[in-house]
Amino acid sequence: MFLEIQGLKVSYRSYAGTITVLDDFYLNMKEGETVAIVGESGSGKSTLGQAITKLLPPSAVMDGKIEVSGIDISKKSEDEMSNIRGTTMFMIFQNPLNSLNPVKTVGFQLMEAISIRNQRNGENMTEEQMKNEVVETMKVVRLPDPERILERYPHELSGGQVQRVVICMALLLKPRLLIADEPTTALDVTIQAQVVNLLKELNQTRKMSIIFITHDLSLAYVLADRIVVMYAGRIMEDGPAEDLIRKPLHPYTEGLLMSIPTNDKNAGPLYSIPGSPPSFFSLPKGCKFSPRCRYVFGKCETEEPRLVNYGSSSVRCWLRG
Numbered sequence: 422m423f424l425e426i427q428g429l430k431v432s433y434r435s436y437a438g439t440i441t442v443l444d445d446f447y448l449n450m451k452e453g454e455t456v457a458i459v460g461e462s463g464s465g466k467s468t469l470g471q472a473i474t475k476l477l478p479p480s481a482v483m484d485g486k487i488e489v490s491g492i493d494i495s496k497k498s499e500d501e502m503s504n505i506r507g508t509t510m511f512m513i514f515q516n517p518l519n520s521l522n523p524v525k526t527v528g529f530q531l532m533e534a535i536s537i538r539n540q541r542n543g544e545n546m547t548e549e550q551m552k553n554e555v556v557e558t559m560k561v562v563r564l565p566d567p568e569r570i571l572e573r574y575p576h577e578l579s580g581g582q583v584q585r586v587v588i589c590m591a592l593l594l595k596p597r598l599l600i601a602d603e604p605t606t607a608l609d610v611t612i613q614a615q616v617v618n619l620l621k622e623l624n625q626t627r628k629m630s631i632i633f634i635t636h637d638l639s640l641a642y643v644l645a646d647r648i649v650v651m652y653a654g655r656i657m658e659d660g661p662a663e664d665l666i667r668k669p670l671h672p673y674t675e676g677l678l679m680s681i682p683t684n685d686k687n688a689g690p691l692y693s694i695p696g697s698p699p700s701f702f703s704l705p706k707g708c709k710f711s712p713r714c715r716y717v718f719g720k721c722e723t724e725e726p727r728l729v730n731y732g733s734s735s736v737r738c739w740l741r742g
């Protein structure tokens with residue numbers, strides 16, 4: 422397996438107490454696979470990305486095993502991790518400006534990315550060859566007028582341009598795993614579609630494995646081979662994208678699907694899942710989704726179901742045994 426996560430648990434300590442925002446999390450990913458992690462705000466998606474890249478804040482306590490390409494990241498020092506982060510994996514943050522240095526020009530940072538790759542792979546490129554590749558890659562991500570953008574500082578670019586610069590950086594580094602945390606939230610809809618198509622292309626042409634973190638189930642479906650639906654820090658359902666959309670196994674997935682607007686004029690009012698996600702300070706006792714579930718029955722409120730295999734999917738729901 423290319424990425425193996427077993428029994429991952431992450432808690433944050435604060436003056437108000439400790440909250441466990443990821444619990445009993447398992448994920449196996451093959452090289453070249455695209456997995457979307459879907460969930461509402463606060464379900465623990467970004468925490469997962471930060472745990473994989475070992476970028477959790479000091480207040481976080483992590484337990485469980487994460488192996489990327491056979492490397493157990495818990496055993497790696499910060500120096501080793503910063504090397505792994507630029508090579509084996511790369512994370513695009515929710516705010517792409519966080520991935521760039523505000524006091525260095527875009528050109529400097531993209532040239533730095535390609536020289537890191539050169540060093541890693543023992544490539545012997547001249548300055549001119551590197552510059553040409555940077556400019557070509559900027560065209561791939563459809564950044565207009567590369568020469569002008571190379572001289573700019575990140576804050577001088579639009580949100581869409583910053584996001585493309587970060588994706589361009591990922592392309593130049595050629596990591597084996599790209600973790601993209603809501604990379605399209607700050608973008609308008611047409612640009613969103615372009616970025617998603619670009620990621621799809623990268624996955625297909627460069628065999629780059631992608632973890633795509635989003636709250637948008639439709640975007641997840643467009644991009645991913647597999648979708649993992651999270652709720653209150655737990656996996657509720659994990660399955661092939663097509664199966665999960667056509668035949669959802671978990672009532673939460675079903676609710677998310679029913680909440681997507683359709684263009685059917687005869688459709689009734691748009692459904693929304695009643696209630697709101699629980700606070701991590703007072704999680705319900707049994708199934709964490711039970712207070713909002715339309716199929717809830719006795720056991721759901723007292724005992725938390727385990728994630729069990731169900732055909733080629735897995736699901737955490739008493740309805741599925």
Ligand SMILES: Nc1ncnc2c1ncn2[C@@H]1O[C@H](COP(=O)(O)OP(=O)(O)OP(=O)(O)O)[C@@H](O)[C@H]1O
Nearest residue numbers: 433442461462463464465466467468469478480701
């Ligand atoms: N550094 C931190 N200290 C304490 N609590 C935190 C910290 N970072 C995140 N949390 C809490 O952990 C929970 C999960 O947050 P996380 O950002 O992983 O969720 P998310 O699904 O990515 O949400 P969003 O889509 O809004 O970013 C939230 O309740 C959040 O308030």
